Amino acid sequence: MRIELTPRPQIHPLRSLLSPVLAVVATACLGAVLFALLGKPPLGALYAYFVEPLTEVWSVHELALKAAPLILIAVGLSVAYRSNNWNIGAEGQLVMGAVAGSIIPILLPDASGAWVLPAMMVLAMAGGAAWGAIPAVLKNRFGTSEILVSLMLVYVANLFLDYLVRGPWRDPQGFNFPESRDFGASARLPEILSMGEWGGRANWGIVIAVVAALLTLLLVSRTLKGFEIAVGGASARAARFAGFDARATTLFAFLFSGALAGLAGIVEVSGAIGQLQPSISPGYGFTAIIVAFLGRLNPVAIIVAGFLLALSYLGGEAAQISLGLSDRTTRVFQGLLLFCVLMSDTLVRYRVRVHRRPVLTERVT
Amino acid sequence: MSRVALLEARNITKAFATVRACDDVSISLGEGEIVALLGENGAGKSTLVKLMFGTLQPDSGNFLYRGRPVAIEKPADARRLGIGMVHQHFSLFEAFTAVQNIALALPDVPLAGLAQRTREVSEAYGLTLDPQALVADLSAGERQRIEIVRCLLQDPTLIIMDEPTSVLTPQEADTLFVTLRRLREEGRTILYISHKLDEVRALCERAVVMRAGRIVRELDPRTVSAAEMAEAMVGQAIAEVAQRPAPAAAATSTPLLAVRGLSHASDRLFGTTLKNVGFTVAGGEVFGIAGMAGNGQSELFACLSGELASAPEAIAINGVPVGQLGVDARRRMGAAFVPEERLGHSAVPDFDLVENIVLSRHGAGDGTVLAGLLRRGAARRTAKRVIADMAVRAPGTSALARMLSGGNLQKFVMGRELDRELVLLVVNQPTWGVDAGAAAMIRQAVVDLAAGGAAVVLISQDLDELFQTAHRIAVIAGGRLSEARPAGEMSRTDIGLLMGAGETERHLAH
Numbered sequence: 001m002r003i004e005l006t007p008r009p010q011i012h013p014l015r016s017l018l019s020p021v022l023a024v025v026a027t028a029c030l031g032a033v034l035f036a037l038l039g040k041p042p043l044g045a046l047y048a049y050f051v052e053p054l055t056e057v058w059s060v061h062e063l064a065l066k067a068a069p070l071i072l073i074a075v076g077l078s079v080a081y082r083s084n085n086w087n088i089g090a091e092g093q094l095v096m097g098a099v100a101g102s103i104i105p106i107l108l109p110d111a112s113g114a115w116v117l118p119a120m121m122v123l124a125m126a127g128g129a130a131w132g133a134i135p136a137v138l139k140n141r142f143g144t145s146e147i148l149v150s151l152m153l154v155y156v157a158n159l160f161l162d163y164l165v166r167g168p169w170r171d172p173q174g175f176n177f178p179e180s181r182d183f184g185a186s187a188r189l190p191e192i193l194s195m196g197e198w199g200g201r202a203n204w205g206i207v208i209a210v211v212a213a214l215l216t217l218l219l220v221s222r223t224l225k226g227f228e229i230a231v232g233g234a235s236a237r238a239a240r241f242a243g244f245d246a247r248a249t250t251l252f253a254f255l256f257s258g259a260l261a262g263l264a265g266i267v268e269v270s271g272a273i274g275q276l277q278p279s280i281s282p283g284y285g286f287t288a289i290i291v292a293f294l295g296r297l298n299p300v301a302i303i304v305a306g307f308l309l310a311l312s313y314l315g316g317e318a319a320q321i322s323l324g325l326s327d328r329t330t331r332v333f334q335g336l337l338l339f340c341v342l343m344s345d346t347l348v349r350y351r352v353r354v355h356r357r358p359v360l361t362e363r364v365t
Numbered sequence: 366m367s368r369v370a371l372l373e374a375r376n377i378t379k380a381f382a383t384v385r386a387c388d389d390v391s392i393s394l395g396e397g398e399i400v401a402l403l404g405e406n407g408a409g410k411s412t413l414v415k416l417m418f419g420t421l422q423p424d425s426g427n428f429l430y431r432g433r434p435v436a437i438e439k440p441a442d443a444r445r446l447g448i449g450m451v452h453q454h455f456s457l458f459e460a461f462t463a464v465q466n467i468a469l470a471l472p473d474v475p476l477a478g479l480a481q482r483t484r485e486v487s488e489a490y491g492l493t494l495d496p497q498a499l500v501a502d503l504s505a506g507e508r509q510r511i512e513i514v515r516c517l518l519q520d521p522t523l524i525i526m527d528e529p530t531s532v533l534t535p536q537e538a539d540t541l542f543v544t545l546r547r548l549r550e551e552g553r554t555i556l557y558i559s560h561k562l563d564e565v566r567a568l569c570e571r572a573v574v575m576r577a578g579r580i581v582r583e584l585d586p587r588t589v590s591a592a593e594m595a596e597a598m599v600g601q602a603i604a605e606v607a608q609r610p611a612p613a614a615a616a617t618s619t620p621l622l623a624v625r626g627l628s629h630a631s632d633r634l635f636g637t638t639l640k641n642v643g644f645t646v647a648g649g650e651v652f653g654i655a656g657m658a659g660n661g662q663s664e665l666f667a668c669l670s671g672e673l674a675s676a677p678e679a680i681a682i683n684g685v686p687v688g689q690l691g692v693d694a695r696r697r698m699g700a701a702f703v704p705e706e707r708l709g710h711s712a713v714p715d716f717d718l719v720e721n722i723v724l725s726r727h728g729a730g731d732g733t734v735l736a737g738l739l740r741r742g743a744a745r746r747t748a749k750r751v752i753a754d755m756a757v758r759a760p761g762t763s764a765l766a767r768m769l770s771g772g773n774l775q776k777f778v779m780g781r782e783l784d785r786e787l788v789l790l791v792v793n794q795p796t797w798g799v800d801a802g803a804a805a806m807i808r809q810a811v812v813d814l815a816a817g818g819a820a821v822v823l824i825s826q827d828l829d830e831l832f833q834t835a836h837r838i839a840v841i842a843g844g845r846l847s848e849a850r851p852a853g854e855m856s857r858t859d860i861g862l863l864m865g866a867g868e869t870e871r872h873l874a875h
Binding site: 226231242243245 | 724
């Protein structure tokens with residue numbers, strides 16, 4: 001028996017629209033099997049994962065809080081991936097963005113005023129972009145693999161942050177805890193609605209993320225730069241024929257996705273956390289890769305996908321509390337989802353044919 | 366016929382998605398005859414032979430071999446029956462020697478003595494071949510000989526040849542014909558696929574014409590006129606290209622394109638290095654560059670278009686040195702370029718026609734892009750105009766480029782470039798894989814553009830095309846360009862000798 005994948009001559013638009021839905025359904029089914037194997041009631045676990053977090057005001061706020069960095073990063077990554085530049089190191093760019101943005105509240109703790117937060121964001125974007133530029137420049141100059149370089153720089157960034165909060169940036173009044181000083185009020189990203197019946201922890205990060213997604217939609221669909229990115233992703237030769245410089249496209253893709261990852265970093269640090277810690281992200285930079293693909297690299301669909309993956313974080317916490325499941329199941333779940341996204345994408349683009357070997361001896365029964 | 370046919374196809378149908386590539390095809394091949402299978406690109410010839418060779422499976426219909434029903438499920442089945450095939454596109458590994466390539470395709474033949482047998486077979490049929498030569502060092506003609514020898518080593522009774530002369534010089538083609546006649550005398554059957562009518566007349570006593578997946582006519586090529594055969598292939602009479610006289614002052618006026626001492630070392634493995642290429646093209650002139658594929662045409666095109674940079678003074682458009690300028694800057698000077706590959710070079714397959722307009726027009730300053738923003742409306746109007754001007758058959762401007770046939774997409778690409786004020790047009794193999802109707806239209810457009818005062822460089826492997834359109838012809842071989850001579854003073858033999866010049870030089874170097 002031989003299994004053959006042949007490309008479909010035409011891709012039905014409805015099919016490609018249904019592909020992410022199919023992926024989510026398949027993930028839920030596989031998840032149910034996983035829970036059953038772990039000895040938990042599958043339906044109850046799925047409820048705890050996907051529904052429970054939506055039933056309370058505070059958890060909806062948490063959802064927005066976690067979706068914001070995912071959306072910001074994924075939107076940036078979508079631009080890079082559209083141009084065939086594989087930035088896998090958004091996690092590192094997030095960390096370096098957070099570090100760069102924290103220069104003001106940590107080194108100038110007395111700084112105050114309306115300029116502080118925007119300045120932090122600009123610094124964070126510059127920091128993330130600069131960290132993202134490293135794999136791009138190495139790729140352009142020496143032909144290195146941007147996948148490996150960007151991924152390895154994640155660990156460099158994490159260790160650098162670790163060094164800062166244990167060394168030079170450790171809070172002098174912090175009882176030797178590996179943490180920076182708390183950010184001043186001017187350096188904190190305000191919550192949208194902190195008081196009252198509908199209040200919660202969600203901050204302006206989610207608004208920034210949605211605005212960034214919409215602006216990116218304009219970039220990719222209406223500008224020459226977006227066209228350049230699409231051509232670069234579709235065919236390198238056609239891009240050269242069009243007069244686009246592939247190196248410039250690569251650099252732009254990494255600067256753009258790095259800047260948005262850096263912005264996500266400062267949103268996280270100045271919002272939910274309020275200081276620098278050895279670990280500031282539960283793997284948002286990696287999860288955002290799944291978000292970008294689940295959203296089919298479309299900025300608006302990425303908003304939806306971002307909320308869905310944020311739900312898997314919250315669901316993981318909920319299942320940990322109510323069912324005693326390890327938080328590792330969250331990672332397994334996200335992995336399953338990525339697998340299913342890639343699978344259903346393949347099924348949309350290719351037809352699967354199973355060739356059986358001809359039966360040589362036929363028996364009459 | 367009283368004799369039993371060697372291979373007979375009965376009511377073969379094969380569909381791809383909605384297209385019927387073979388529609389109820391029945392054909393019978395007798396022993397010891399050379400049968401031509403004629404048809405345009407996309408007529409279904411290649412599909413039919415792939416079915417015969419077991420590369421594809423028919424949806425319905427069956428094959429009879431010497432009167433016995435057979436299932437040809439894979440090429441190994443075909444080989445066992447005695448069917449051999451020489452493919453249009455070579456399936457050889459460049460890094461291996463000739464005999465290693467032969468061994469790869471014949472897993473059941475013992476390697477020991479294979480070089481000796483290869484030498485015997487190649488000598489017996491006059492197919493000069495060094496079994497130990499590295500394929501990368503061989504010309505297209507020599508590579509084809511490997512394929513033929515590989516096929517003959519299996520002692521086939523039916524040999525299928527898919528457009529064998531498309532990569533050969535006229536002299537190499539003549540040598541091939543001698544071999545083919547010899548094979549026929551031995552009682553072997555040859556199915557000869559081609560769209561070159563003069564070859565078919567010289568070689569075959571029977572021709573089967575396919576059009577749109579069906580067999581439309583069977584004829585004797587020795588008695589039917591070329592025009593009639595062409596009409597049977599295309600389904601309509603083909604317009605003759607009306608040639609325009611060469612500009613009278615061509616020699617004295619300032620050339621619109623001047624190439625001087627252009628050299629470019631190839632950075633690709635097995636690419637061709639350009640050596641000291643020089644020529645000038647005046648306004649009103651079509652300058653033809655002949656040559657077999659892979660002799661530096663793509664590199665020369667890329668240097669002329671600006672996709673490859675060269676020494677600043679090596680190329681001048683309208684007297685301005687442009688060697689270091691990019692594609693866009695050259696386009697703004699009124700130059701336009703049409704590369705050989707359509708899908709993935711001159712057009713993006715998964716983009717619609719509007720976006721494919723933007724591809725080469727975004728820097729032209731014609732309103733397609735304003736302040737960094739795409740203006741789809743303007744691009745759509747251009748696309749509509751191009752579709753109308755060139756009679757492109759497309760469902761609309763939102764059709765994806767890959768949905769258009771080769772001929773229609775090429776008309777669209779040509780139209781996109783011609784839809785501006787041009788001083789220079791450089792085209793590479795403009796009618797490659799294009800149906801005869803579209804090819805005639807494209808050639809006429811090239812001739813008319815020159816008649817309007819622009820300079821045209823036409824790089825082509827098709828000698829008919831060059832003689833129909835070009836005023837002067839030079840030949841590129843091994844990265845060198847011969848001196849250009851007026852087309853009227855050149856014969857096919859002259860061009861063929863110049864094409865082989867690169868060969869001789871390489872062999873002397875060895």
